[in-house]
Amino acid sequence: MSKLSEHDIEKRLLQFPEWEYYEDALHAEFEFDNFKDCFSAMSRIAFDCEALNHHPEWTNVYNVLTITLTTHSEKGVTDKDFKLAEAIEAIVEPEED
Template structure:
């Protein structure tokens, strides 16, 4: 069974509930800022393990203390529940490391 894209309403509801995330170029987008490079890289390492376990990988890049994330499900050609789930897990990890 193919993965279903989220509806516009589902995406808007997610963004309303998780206001640090925005819709950018049909992807969920967020920028995280850390105290330094080590904390940013540590966050990426934790998320890499989560992403690998769930077999859903972010588009991301890091510059010093900033990590920029874009989430989409290539197989579905859009945002899906997988993206919502990974975004929520990222926020949990970020909030656990003040």
């Protein structure tokens, strides 16, 4: 897995409006109605992290989840980070029927 160019990252981010790129990582912050909902989303995200064998840097304060994605072995953003961002989006921003 190789590090993506800044141009490729910016192009892919068009599909992820909640995410920003800086300091060689993808960053997002999600606000939930309460702590329980936030922690529930984190628990569901954890299963995708394990399935992808890729783990975020994240913090949770009450109802806010802050996530940073980077591939440490490549010292930057790779396809793996975007795959995890996509899985996270499906959990925190489910599509409406």
